[in-house]
Amino acid sequence: MTASPLSRIHTPMPPAPNVRSTGDLRADRRYEYARAAFDERDFEAAADLARQVLELAPDFAAAHAMLGRSLAEMGVPEEALDALRRALALEPADELGVRLDLARLGALAPDEAITEGYVRALFDDYAPKFDRHLTGSLAYRGPELIADALRRACSERGREARFGPTLDLGCGTGLMAQALDGACLSIEGVDLSPGMLEKAQKTTLYDALHEGELVSFLSNRATAEADLVLAADVFVYMAALDATFREAHRVLGREGLFAFTVQAHVGEGFILGEDARYAHSEAYLRGLADAAGFTVVIFERVSTREDRGVPVSGFLCVMQR
Numbered sequence: 049m050t051a052s053p054l055s056r057i058h059t060p061m062p063p064a065p066n067v068r069s070t071g072d073l074r075a076d077r078r079y080e081y082a083r084a085a086f087d088e089r090d091f092e093a094a095a096d097l098a099r100q101v102l103e104l105a106p107d108f109a110a111a112h113a114m115l116g117r118s119l120a121e122m123g124v125p126e127e128a129l130d131a132l133r134r135a136l137a138l139e140p141a142d143e144l145g146v147r148l149d150l151a152r153l154g155a156l157a158p159d160e161a162i163t164e165g166y167v168r169a170l171f172d173d174y175a176p177k178f179d180r181h182l183t184g185s186l187a188y189r190g191p192e193l194i195a196d197a198l199r200r201a202c203s204e205r206g207r208e209a210r211f212g213p214t215l216d217l218g219c220g221t222g223l224m225a226q227a228l229d230g231a232c233l234s235i236e237g238v239d240l241s242p243g244m245l246e247k248a249q250k251t252t253l254y255d256a257l258h259e260g261e262l263v264s265f266l267s268n269r270a271t272a273e274a275d276l277v278l279a280a281d282v283f284v285y286m287a288a289l290d291a292t293f294r295e296a297h298r299v300l301g302r303e304g305l306f307a308f309t310v311q312a313h314v315g316e317g318f319i320l321g322e323d324a325r326y327a328h329s330e331a332y333l334r335g336l337a338d339a340a341g342f343t344v345v346i347f348e349r350v351s352t353r354e355d356r357g358v359p360v361s362g363f364l365c366v367m368q369r
Contacts, residue, residue, distance in 0.1 A: 068110075070101070070104065070105035070108045070111075071105070072104050072105055074104055075100075075101045075104035075105045075108065075111075078097050078100045078101045078104070079097070079098075079101045079108070079110065079111055079114070081097050082094045082097035082098045082101065082111070082114050082118075083114070085097060086114060086117065086118060089121075091118040091119075091121040091122050092118075092122065094114060094117075094118040095114075095115055095118035095119055095122065097114075098111045098112075098114040098115035098118060099115060101114075102115070107138055108138075109134075109135045109136075109138035109139040109144060110135070110144060112131045112132070112134045112135035112138065113131070113132060113135040113144045113146050113149070115128075115131040116128045116129070116130075116131030116132035116134075116135060116146070116149060117132075117149055119131060120132075120149065120152075120153060125153055128149075128153065129150070129153060129155055132146050132149050132150055132153075132155075133150070133155075136150070141163065141164075141165030142163045142165050142166050143165045143166060143168070143169035144166075144169075145162075145166045145170070145324070147160065147161045147162070147163060147166070148161045148162065148166070148320075148324050151320060158287065158319065158320035159287035159288060159318075159320075160287075161287075161320050161324075162285050162286075162287070162320075162324075162326070164240055164261055167240050167241070167285050168240045168241050168242075170241075171220070171239075171240070171241035171243060171244050172241050172242060172243035172244070173243070175221065175241060175243030175244050175246070175247055176243070187353060187354045188223075188281075188352060188353040189352060189353075190223075190224075190280040190281045190309045190352035190353070191223045191224040191226065191227035191228075191280050192227050193309065193350055193352060193364055194224065194227065194278065194280055194307050194308070194309065194364065194366075195227040195228050195231075197307060197346050197348070197364055197366050198211075198228075198231075198276075198305065198307055198366060200346065201305065201307075201345045201346050201366040201368075204345065205303075205345070205368070207303075209231060210231055210232075210233075211228075211231060211232045211233065211275045211276040211305075212232075212233045212234075212274070212275030212276070212301075213232075213233060213234050213235075213236075213273060213274045213275055213276075214228070214232040214233075214234065214235040214236070214274065214275065214276040214277075214278065215235075215236055215237075215238070215265075215266070215269070215274050215276070215277045215278065215299065216235055216236065216237040216238070216254075216278045216280075217238060217262040217265070217266075217277065217278060217279040217282055217292075217308075218238070218239055218240075218262060218279060218280070218281075218282025218285075219237030219238060219239050219244070219245075219248050219254070219257070220239060220241075220244045220247075220248065220280075221244055221247035221248050221251075222237070222247065222248035222250075222251040222253055222254065223280070224278050224280045225237065225248070225251060225253040225254060226251060226253065228278075229253060232276065233275075234255045235253065235254055235255060236254060236255055236256040236257070236258065237254050237256075237257050237258070238257075238258040238259075238260055238262055238265040239257075239258075239259065240259070240260065240261060241259075242259055245257050245259055262279075262282065262292065263291045263292055263295060266292070266295035266296060266298075266299055267295055269295075269299045270299070271298055271299065272298075272299070272300065272301040272302070272304075273299055273301070274299045274300050274301065274304055275300070275301060275304050275305070276300075276304060276305050276306075276307070277296045277299065277300060277304070277305070277306045277307070278307055278308065279292075279306075279307075279308035279309075280308070280309055280352075281309050281310075281352055281353075282308075283308060283309075283310045283326065283328065284310065284311050284325035284326055284327075285325065285326065286326060287318055287320075287326050288318070289318075289328065289332075289333075289336055290336060290339075293306075293336040293337065293339070293340040293342070294340050296340070297340040297341050297342060297369055300369040301369070302369065303368055303369060304368070304369045305345070305366055305367065305368055305369075306342060306365075306366070306367045306368075306369070307365065307366045307367075308364075308365055309350070309352050309362055309363065309364050309365070310326075310327070310328045310333065310362055310363050310365075311325055311326070311327035311328070311360060311361065311362045311363075312327055312328070312329075312330070312349060312361040312362050312363050313327035313328055313329045313332075314329065315329055316329055316331060316332065317329060317332050318332060323355060323360075328363070330347065330363060333347075333363065333365060334347070337367050341369070342367035342368065342369060343367060343368045343369075344365065344366075344367050345366045345367060345368050346364065346365065346366040347363065347364075347365050348363065348364045348365075349361065349362070349363060349364075350362050350363065350364040352364075
């Protein structure tokens with residue numbers, strides 16, 4: 049979720065707690081020095097320190113990733129690719145997000161750039177500070193926008209803004225459930241990150257929480273069992289959404305609603321943006337709605353968050369089965 053404009057933008061690495069120790073204190077220290085140098089954009093120093101780490105711990109995937117990213121920034125793509133591929137071979141679940149770097153360098157299709165392992169690791173680390181950072185630093189308001197859109201959609205349809213069984217996809221820490229507190233007969237959430245689910249559990253708003261990938265979660269639900277399916281900013285970590293739309297339509301009962309936000313792409317289909325998130329076009333989303341059998345009730349351009357003080361363009365959608 050395009051490669052050439054991204055090749056000079058380095059991937060934010062998972063913070064230090066997500067990187068396992070090499071078992072060698074000298075190597076661990078050098079790796080931390082390399083991280084610091086990379087963050088200060090001293091890529092030559094970062095590459096040199098990464099090589100020193102690998103002399104002591106040849107199979108340390110994080111150091112191979114560091115070397116590859118540093119070399120990419122230095123304009124040495126072939127050597128960068130070798131190092132990144134070695135990192136991925138050592139850590140195929142890709143908790144380090146190496147596939148994003150490979151996509152940026154044109155060595156991997158953009159729709160293959162983000163893995164479940166990367167998202168899980170990213171949000172497990174993010175969980176303790178998620179709410180504070182998202183609603184404070186990023187001015188995030190996706191759940192509030194969705195809740196308001198649902199009220200307007202129900203008003204247009206002449207129905208009360210109260211919902212039967214609800215499924216919250218990518219529920220995170222439970223911000224969506226908080227925005228709809230009292231409006232759902234029951235609500236269940238699913239998320240890849242155990243850390244996020246632990247925070248969601250503490251809200252006491254969910255009837256059940258599930259760890260897993262959202263399409264698989266939906267595919268295991270009964271047909272027509274839900275009245276509302278929600279996805280607040282979760283699709284930014286997914287490329288193709290065909291299966292999600294099909295399964296959401298299947299699990300919704302008659303006149304059930306599907307409400308979600310995405311980042312906006314002005315072209316066709318979807319792209320992997322410079323912020324390592326996917327953006328989807330209006331034509332793509334409307335096409336999926338038609339194919340799945342949804343009626344579009346609300347389709348609006350919104351911004352659910354800011355990036356360095358600048359609103360990020362997105363779409364807010366409410367669809368009816």
